[in-house]
Amino acid sequence: MFKDNNLKEIYEKYREGRLAHAYLIETNNTPKLINDLKELIKVINCPEEYQGSCKLCNLCNLIDKNNLPSLVTIEPDGASIKKNQIEELKINFETKPIYSKYNIYIIKNAEKLNGSSANAMLKFVEEPTEGILGFFITNNKDVIIPTIKSRCQSLVITYDSDNILDKLNITTEQFTSYKELINLYLNKIASNALINHKELILNKVSERKDIEILFKIIFEIYINYLEKNLNKSYNEEITNIYEIKEGTKEIISKLNIITKFLQDLSYNGNMELLLDKFVIEMRENHG
Numbered sequence: 214m215f216k217d218n219n220l221k222e223i224y225e226k227y228r229e230g231r232l233a234h235a236y237l238i239e240t241n242n243t244p245k246l247i248n249d250l251k252e253l254i255k256v257i258n259c260p261e262e263y264q265g266s267c268k269l270c271n272l273c274n275l276i277d278k279n280n281l282p283s284l285v286t287i288e289p290d291g292a293s294i295k296k297n298q299i300e301e302l303k304i305n306f307e308t309k310p311i312y313s314k315y316n317i318y319i320i321k322n323a324e325k326l327n328g329s330s331a332n333a334m335l336k337f338v339e340e341p342t343e344g345i346l347g348f349f350i351t352n353n354k355d356v357i358i359p360t361i362k363s364r365c366q367s368l369v370i371t372y373d374s375d376n377i378l379d380k381l382n383i384t385t386e387q388f389t390s391y392k393e394l395i396n397l398y399l400n401k402i403a404s405n406a407l408i409n410h411k412e413l414i415l416n417k418v419s420e421r422k423d424i425e426i427l428f429k430i431i432f433e434i435y436i437n438y439l440e441k442n443l444n445k446s447y448n449e450e451i452t453n454i455y456e457i458k459e460g461t462k463e464i465i466s467k468l469n470i471i472t473k474f475l476q477d478l479s480y481n482g483n484m485e486l487l488l489d490k491f492v493i494e495m496r497e498n499h500g
């Protein structure tokens with residue numbers, strides 16, 4: 214168990230009975246790390262000796278559904294993690310857990326703890342309470358408030374990137390320039406502004422195969438937001454290109470529109486007409 218996994222180190226400590234009360238983990242892929250953490254939390258807590266899957270206990274089931282009361286994930290509320298979010302956590306954790314051995318908190322974007330929320334958080338890391346386990350997650354340890362950092366066991370977990378460049382056979386330079394163009398284009402579509410969308414695209418990329426790549430990236434953006442909405446692991450590098458706040462249903466209907474566009478494009482449909490149709494359909498489906 215966890216042989217090749219990045220969380221092996223924490224698992225080994227658990228087996229030796231030397232689990233720290235709080236870990237600070239720097240990672241390049243938060244969604245993947247959270248998924249792996251959930252596996253680790255199952256291993257540590259499952260009464261059925263979890264071995265990679267468990268259909269027997271309520272605990273594993275609740276973790277899968279993000280419904281375990283003793284597992285609390287905190288993420289920034291707006292620009293920062295607020296003091297009241299931490300106060301709530303404290304109240305929550307005054308009660309002993311029902312299903313699990315530990316009360317566990319995960320702080321995502323821990324660098325967003327501000328002065329007052331970090332202070333409130335210090336109680337957990339300063340006077341560790343038996344039965345409480347914490348994970349601070351960040352993309353950059355160097356910007357974590359020192360009082361927190363110094364009281365956590367710290368480790369770095371790096372994942373290989375899901376390589377979109379290999380998948381679409383494009384260069385980093387192409388990807389960078391497409392990212393900007395896609396962000397601009399999708400923003401214009403969402404804003405309903407009366408602009409010439411076709412020219413926006415065709416001035417930059419006119420070859421059919423380049424337009425195909427562009428729309429394949431747009432497809433990747435939507436599919437990754439779908440994964441995100443379904444609490445699956447997704448590629449942050451892709452979702453960072455453009456922010457989608459729509460629900461699962463809207464995202465699926467847009468994936469259909471993009472798929473149809475790519476299909477028509479491959480059948481040599483008239484490019485300008487296809488681009489017009491695309492904008493109209495995307496706007497009609499705006500959630």
Ligand SMILES: [Zn+2]
Binds near residue numbers: 259268269272273
């Ligand atoms: Zn279980």
